[in-house]
Amino acid sequence: MTHDLIAATVEEGLAERAFRDPHRPRFHFTSPGGWLNDPNGLSHWDGVYHLFYQYNPLAPAHHRIHWGHATSTDLVTWTDEPVALVPGTTGPDRDGCWSGVLVDDGGVPTLVYSGRHGERELPCVATGSPDLRHWTKDPANPVIAAPPEGVDVTAYRDHCVWKEGDVWRQLVGSGIRGQGGTAFLYESQDLRHWRYVGPLLTGDASHGTAADLDWTGTMWECVDLFRVDGTDVLAFSAWDEGATHHPLYWTGRYEGDRFEPSALHRLDYGQNYFYAPQSTRDAHGRRIVFGWLQEGRGEEATARAGWSGVMSLPRLVTPGPDGALAQAPVPELARLRRDHVHVGPFEGDADLDAIRGDQLDLETTLRLAPGATVRLGVRETPDGAERTVVEITRDPAGTSGTLRLHREASSLDPDVDTAPRHGDLPFGPDGTVELRVLVDHSALEVFANGRALAARVYPTRPDEATGVSLTTTGRATVARLDAWHMAPIETAPRPLWP
Structure with missing residues (x-):
């Protein structure tokens, strides 16, 4: 059997195994097979949304990472494009093309990414064809030869790049040993020659512990600086010694060479189930964000399935009334809705036998008196042995509450993570909660009064x-409950190498 035929056979087997897996989502974006992690190069270019992502087409393992590429005109259905970046046989990215961004350099699409060689990750550049389907790595790579001199860094990778006037600015995610995570600021005239400016902001890893849900970590991955209606936001994912923790963001003011923080917030209550988010501003002026939904099952099960990693649904980010960001799925996703069922209004428990499925969009308006609790169960077996519960509780004082996801009974598989997730929930004076739950096989995304919680569930x-x-x-009153089955966006195995 020739090498090409062997490769084709492996590819077909991996893609087909991935497609057949009952836990594989059908209306979230996934890679054709193999491994997917961070969203990269997110952009809206000439009316087309471009989603690049960390990709291993050879196995569901984080090894020799490529850049996958998909496009969409509606943020709902996606077309696989040729793999954008492949690790080199030599040079600064021989062990992987890690996370980065896409910028418009005078009409030239340009990727800034982390090339990995051994234990080093350094900034590299590649330029694209006008249709963004073919990419050429710059011979000057790496364009920054080393982390800042004299600084003991915990890690150094991932990029945020933008232009101020005639000057490019770049943040590289890092951490200063003994202090905390940081974002190093650089500037350049040409994206190839960079001058180190200094840390934009440095966290304090001694404040709290790794068990705290707002601990800022010893390194900041996938830093993202953006503005939403006059509020500056610095988002990052807290990392420590190889462990991914959770996405956080500072609100504050970016001015000059510094970011002055005013408040720290949790971006998603799912902790590391929504990780390494990246955002873009589209042509409609909207801030759109994607994140990586990690796996929660054992490595052996993942290897058998032939795939790993899910891209979150695209989220619309807007200012919230309490100073935090509000998140919601982009409205375009409603195009996938089918078979509408409407229930309510009612008080107390409900008979929801008319609503069943593993590809669902559930939308409800709840009104809770102080001390009340509403529990919405999904992915339930008839005997109740397996079920996942979204719980909304209003505190007795009535001024706040909690969003909690109970996964303790979500799977009988002992190798599956079933730990609960939770976070604070803002309430208005009338106790109203706008709740939306999207169920897509193993992927679950919950939105309640602008707060988001993503997780994974694997019923046996x-x-x-x-x-x-x-x-x-x-x-508690259910003012309405609307449910839809969601149409799939993938109906057949896809080539691993489009």
Whole structure:
């Protein structure tokens, strides 16, 4: 058997195994097979959304990472494009083309990414054809030869690049040993020759511990600086000694060479299930963000499945009334809705036998009196042995509450992570909660009053785990509950090398 035929056979087997896996999402974007992690190069270019991503087409493992590439005109359905970046046989990216961004350099599409060689990750550049389908690495790579001199860094990678007037500016995610995570600021006239300016902001890793949900870590991955309606935002993912923790963001003011923070916020309550987010401003003026939904099952199960990693649904980010960011799925996703079921209004528990499925969009308006709780169950088996529960609780004082995801019974597989997730929930004076839950096989995304929580669930009886239920404790009214089945965006195995 020739090498090409062997490669084709491996490719077909991996892609087909991935497609057949019952835990594979159908309306979230996934790679054709193999490994997917961070969103990269997110942009809206000439009316087309471009989503690049960390990709290993050879196996569901984080090894010799490529840049996958997909395009969309509607943020709903996606077309696989040729793999954009492949690790070199020699040079600064021989062990992987890691995370980065796409910028418009006078009409020339340009990628700035981290090339990995051994234990070093250094900034590299590649330029693209006008259709962004073919890329040429710059012979000057790496364009920054080393981290800042005299600084003991914990790690150094990932990029945020923008232009101020005639000057390019860049943030590189890093950490200063003994201090905390940081974003190093650079500037350049040509994207190839960079002058180190200094740390834009440095966290304090001694404040709190790794168990705290707002611990800022010893290194900041995938830093992203952007503005939403006059508010400056510095987002990052907290990392420590190889462990991914959670995405956080500072609100504050970016001015000159510094970011002056005013408040620290959690970006997603799912912790590391929504990681390494990247955002872009589209031609409509909207701030759109994607994140990586990591796996929560064992390595052996992932290897058998032939794929790993899910891209989150595209989220619209807007200012929230309490100074935090509000997040919601982009409205375009409603195009996938089918078979509408409407229930309500009612008080107390509900009979939801008419709503079943593992590809669902559930939308409800709840009104909770102080001390009340509403529980929305999804992925339930008929005997209740497996179920996942979204719980909304209003505190007795009535001024705040909690969003909690109970996964303790989500799977009977002992190798699956079933730890719960939770976060604070803002309430208005009338106790209203706008709740939306999107169920896509193993991918789950919850939005409640602008807060987001993403997670993964793996019932051992996936064909039976299709039930939905709603129960209440205390005085709670369901003003409405609307449910839709969501159409798939992938209906057949896809080539690993488009």
